[in-house]
Amino acid sequence: MEAKQPVVIGVDIGTTSTKAVAFGEQGRTLASHAIDYPIIQQHPGWAEQDPEEIFAAVVKTVNAVISKLKIPSSQVKAIGFSAAMHSLMALDVSGRPLTRCIIWADNRSVEQAERLLDELSGISIYKRTGTPIHPMSPLPKLLWLKEEQPDLFRQTHKFVSMKEYVLYQLYGQYVVDYSIASATGLFRLDTLDWDEDVLKLLGMTRAQLSSLVPTTHILRGMRKEWAEQMGLDPNVPVVVGASDGVLANVGVGAILPGEAAVTIGTSGAVRTISPIQKTDEKGRTFCYALTPNHWVVGGPTNNGGILLRWLRDEFGSPEREVAKRLGIDPYELLTKYAERVPAGSEGLLFLPFLSGERAPYWNANARGTFFGISLRHKREHFIRAVMEGVCMSVFSVALAIRDVTGPLSEIRVSGGFAKSPFWRQMLADMMGKELLVPETHEASALGAAALALYALGDIPSLDTVKTWIHILSRHVPNEENTLIYSELFDIYTRLYDRLKDEFDVIASFQRRNG
Ligand code: ADP
Numbered sequence: 001m002e003a004k005q006p007v008v009i010g011v012d013i014g015t016t017s018t019k020a021v022a023f024g025e026q027g028r029t030l031a032s033h034a035i036d037y038p039i040i041q042q043h044p045g046w047a048e049q050d051p052e053e054i055f056a057a058v059v060k061t062v063n064a065v066i067s068k069l070k071i072p073s074s075q076v077k078a079i080g081f082s083a084a085m086h087s088l089m090a091l092d093v094s095g096r097p098l099t100r101c102i103i104w105a106d107n108r109s110v111e112q113a114e115r116l117l118d119e120l121s122g123i124s125i126y127k128r129t130g131t132p133i134h135p136m137s138p139l140p141k142l143l144w145l146k147e148e149q150p151d152l153f154r155q156t157h158k159f160v161s162m163k164e165y166v167l168y169q170l171y172g173q174y175v176v177d178y179s180i181a182s183a184t185g186l187f188r189l190d191t192l193d194w195d196e197d198v199l200k201l202l203g204m205t206r207a208q209l210s211s212l213v214p215t216t217h218i219l220r221g222m223r224k225e226w227a228e229q230m231g232l233d234p235n236v237p238v239v240v241g242a243s244d245g246v247l248a249n250v251g252v253g254a255i256l257p258g259e260a261a262v263t264i265g266t267s268g269a270v271r272t273i274s275p276i277q278k279t280d281e282k283g284r285t286f287c288y289a290l291t292p293n294h295w296v297v298g299g300p301t302n303n304g305g306i307l308l309r310w311l312r313d314e315f316g317s318p319e320r321e322v323a324k325r326l327g328i329d330p331y332e333l334l335t336k337y338a339e340r341v342p343a344g345s346e347g348l349l350f351l352p353f354l355s356g357e358r359a360p361y362w363n364a365n366a367r368g369t370f371f372g373i374s375l376r377h378k379r380e381h382f383i384r385a386v387m388e389g390v391c392m393s394v395f396s397v398a399l400a401i402r403d404v405t406g407p408l409s410e411i412r413v414s415g416g417f418a419k420s421p422f423w424r425q426m427l428a429d430m431m432g433k434e435l436l437v438p439e440t441h442e443a444s445a446l447g448a449a450a451l452a453l454y455a456l457g458d459i460p461s462l463d464t465v466k467t468w469i470h471i472l473s474r475h476v477p478n479e480e481n482t483l484i485y486s487e488l489f490d491i492y493t494r495l496y497d498r499l500k501d502e503f504d505v506i507a508s509f510q511r512r513n514g
Contacts, residue, residue: 006077008452009065010445011058012244013083013162015103018054020061021445022069027468029441033064040100045107048100051089051165058166059229066231073233080452081241082444083163085183088138090156098152101162102141109140116140120201127279128195130287131185132362139185142202156208164210170222174210179242181212182289189277189287215242215291216455239452246288246296247447249273250462252438253469258409262394264304264417270397271298274405284360284400297405299359299397303352305416307386310354335422338384343429343481344488345381347372350389351495360400365507371495387423391430392492398431411435414443429481439470
């Protein structure tokens with residue numbers, strides 16, 4: 001496809017792939033390209049990626065998009081970067097990796113995270129930094145490196161995230177945007193600077209970290225070799241951008257106060273944008289930077305679409321067979337069966353914590369529970385109860401966010417879950433709020449491109465993105481169902497509280513007997 005208009009490229013360095021998307025006027029997608037890469041699990045609980053492979057994917061995806069559009073380099077107006085949060089790698093003095101890139105899913109620092117919370121003033125570190133104390137975050141990972149690999153820790157010249165590594169390769173400079181920095185657990189939200197107390201605790205100096213820059217910071221003068229390989233002018237403005245989570249809010253148009261973005265893929269997240277930094281007295285939510293006037297408050301849940309996948313794979317062989325014969329997706333059949341059952345699954349309740357839980361409980365020992373089973377409950381009740389359980393967990397995160405930022409008025413959904421109109425309506429009923437389905441392709445890449453335009457002064461504010469996004473459908477809550485769900489949701493939260501201690505016992509049993 002040929003484009004005459006100026007093009008902005010959003011590059012999203014994600015966990016499963018890097019995607020480059022070229023956008024034209026009004027955020028219209030002109031071309032895109034993605035390259036996948038694996039997660040390396042050298043030991044149980046570890047999750048790493050090869051930085052060279054990811055850097056090569058960045059170069060190749062940008063080049064592929066420019067080739068697909070057949071445009072001269074002069075037509076590329078700017079590039080904006082998005083990247084997954086919480087990654088960490090160690091570099092030597094010549095910028096060579098001493099470790100692979102340790103990603104958010106890596107659990108090696110469970111013990112360090114627990115110790116930070118119990119003995120090392122973790123909750124006050126969370127309140128200063130906005131990052132929950134959890135093995136996903138770089139802070140406990142750094143403590144792990146210090147304790148388990150002290151020689152490597154001492155030899156490390158710089159500790160960086162994946163995006164910083166990419167920018168270092170391209171420009172020979174160590175820079176980190178406030179957004180990625182705000183998800184490390186080392187960055188103070190109030191001073192926009194590294195937290196001296198946390199550095200002291202780690203025995204690190206600020207010289208071992210990159211220079212902090214706003215998300216709108218512009219880099220120019222790319223190394224010729226890479227500019228050539230990508231098909232870019234070395235002086236094209238490259239806007240350092242932010243993290244994928246906060247940019248996804250921009251990309252779905254959940255930008256104004258009270259507008260929440262709910263993404264449910266394998267896992268899930270609820271996020272809203274606040275004009276000021278806000279953390280939670282109870283430590284349930286995160287607060288990450290986007291711009292000085294946009295702070296993203298939210299919470300991740302481990303238990304999203306993975307639960308329906310689990311049901312399909314472990315118990316759904318009859319549905320899989322029928323779906324195969326009919327030539328439809330097994331998920332469609334499962335959700336059709338669930339539709340036969342009234343809201344509330346006739347009193348069958350499901351706590352969905354099959355993978356432990358992050359927000360709002362932050363409890364790795366939490367486990368799943370079916371409650372209230374009776375002889376009247378059939379296969380379809382169980383399917384519906386699982387889908388309702390996912391909605392309850394999303395709702396519980398949204399309530400924690402509401403306590404921090406104020407009421408949420410509008411919900412925008414995306415991810416695999418959003419393919420099902422029935423599941424979307426269920427969430428609207430559960431939350432008692434209108435739910436919108438925006439047309440989204442690559443929300444984080446669009447957010448990165450929009451932030452680049454904002455940095456260049458081409459759009460007056462990020463709100464402009466809202467006018468680019470079409471709403472495909474809307475769901476108005478059914479009041480009767482909302483009442484049923486609110487009664488069941490009370491039981492859900494009480495059940496969690498009552499089972500909390502038992503979850504510890506069964507999780508310990510599972511560890512010993514698993
Ligand atoms: P990820 O990108 O995190 O791997 P996806 O966004 O592809 O995940 O979503 C996958 C999940 O979305 C599935 O596990 C399933 O729960 C849900 N899903 C996908 N398609 C459908 C559908 N047609 N109906 C209901 N749920 C679906």
